[in-house]
Amino acid sequence: MDENELTWESLSFLKQQTEIYQATSIQDALSHLSACSYHLILIALQQESETICQLVETIRKLVITPMIVLLSEHAEIRNKIIHLGADAVLIQPCAAEEIGLQVYALIRRYTEWKSERKEENPILVGKLEIFPFQRNVKWDHKIVPVVKREFDFLYLLASTPGRVYTYSQIYQLVWQEYPHGDITNIIYCMVHRLKQKLKKIDVSAEYIISSVKEIGYCLKVYNES
Incomplete structure (x- = not known):
């Protein structure tokens, strides 16, 4: 999920290795998460802090997919977002290489965990x-x-x-x-x-x-x- 043009362009190199869906709105994102399975969720919204926190909390109740949140510089809500369910929070400006490494690490961990998981704990x-x-x-x-x-x-x-x-x-x-x-x-x-x-x-x-x-x-x- 991405409303930040620079961030989206900085991740364009990932398109060569994976399929990316860019949501057009928060509602569009939630609808796709209810119907489709993804290996990672990226949130880069230019919205108020409370809106971002509510979105992270909502998504975490819906899915267990790894989640990265990109925040504006000097954001004060990093700890809160982690506790609400994000797996990584990066402060912009952030190098594309750093974002790529976080994406790679979380997807690798998630796919390995899914392949090794034999039983579901209810x-x-x-x-x-x-x-x-x-x-x-x-x-x-x-x-x-x-x-x-x-x-x-x-x-x-x-x-x-x-x-x-x-x-x-x-x-x-x-x-x-x-x-x-x-x-x-x-x-x-x-x-x-x-x-x-x-x-x-x-x-x-x-x-x-x-x-x-x-x-x-x-x-x-x-x-x-």
Whole structure:
């Protein structure tokens, strides 16, 4: 993802070795990440610091792909961006050779890790199991037949159990659109269908999704009896 012309030109040498997609907007980038697989994400946006931080956090919730962020000189948010999920943060101006080395190192590490990974470690919350690579959901080892948005919703909540996500945050991260229309009802209907599927597996399963009145949803954290 790149809105910086100099940076894009400085990386043109990589085109000889790999396929590069340049997103035209933040929404375009998020849409492609939901549908396509990449070996590395490069963020070079001339935007406010908060926007960059939100984008990094959003992307990290969607994918585990290595991420490099290029910041303007004297940026004060480098540490925050690393903690939000970036793998490397480079301060511009930065030599093309340095960017290229970071790209090479992260792609090499990522591809080796993927080739060596034999089993996927699921996210576990109580009896709920979520398998990000297979995009499967299980309750007490039984498959829950979820569709894409139901999976993305559960994965979002299970990544940070107990954290409350607002309707606006859920809509933006799951639907990957900026909130518009009656998003509360849209999300409610999706959650209702998902709860019915969980209930068919176990009458108590639906209660792992907790509604926070007029705010949003979270995944309940409790001890199984």
